[in-house]
């Protein structure tokens with residue numbers, strides 16, 4: 001079963017509808033320049049709305065590791081997503097399970113660029129490279145660059161929406177997909193109908209006869 005993370009949650013009242021739609025994990029963006037950024041206090045309010053068996057993922061971009069860990073503790077995050085140019089050594093200082101987001105450029109050898117990260121964490125997120133913007137761009141990368149045989153957990157991100165997620169899953173066979181802009185009505189405001197339609201595409205891909 002392909003898991004689904006919806007990233008960039010900013011409103012506690014959206015948690016229940018997202019979970020009811022079948023979303024497995026909720027992403028909180030701790031990157032103040034982002035239109036989807038939340039403060040630690042806002043994140044605590046969102047976390048309080050999350051019930052058992054749903055994961056919360058904190059997304060950071062080149063934040064000092066002590067600050068990352070303090071926020072993770074204060075909010076009660078389950079996982080950390082490093083979305084900047086952090087090194088392996090810096091990520092290893094995290095006090096939570098974590099994974100790295102890598103931004104794929106045309107021509108990148110995905111097997112090579114993921115190798116150092118696969119060795120130390122249990123999954124790698126692939127997003128599209130867009131100059132000057134670390135993420136949440138709504139841009140796809142070329143899925144042909146994803147190796148068809150892998151022994152690591154791929155989290156596929158970047159420009160996914162209801163129109164393309166089924167093809168994305170069929171082609172890349174990811175462990176999980178990560179979506180943000182493709183299920184929004186405005187930055188940080190998730191459109192629950194878009195989320196429901198997205199989830200239906202993801203789940204239908206698992207059960208083509210249902």
Ligand SMILES: O=C(O)c1ccccc1NCC(=O)[C@H](O)[C@H](O)COP(=O)(O)O
Pocket residue numbers: 007008029031034035036037059061083127134135136137138139157158159160178179180181182
């Ligand atoms: O969402 C942001 O504004 C953001 C800012 C800085 C780094 C990462 C950010 N978002 C990451 C994500 O939302 C997802 O992991 C991924 O990039 C997919 O986004 P989208 O292409 O909008 O579906």
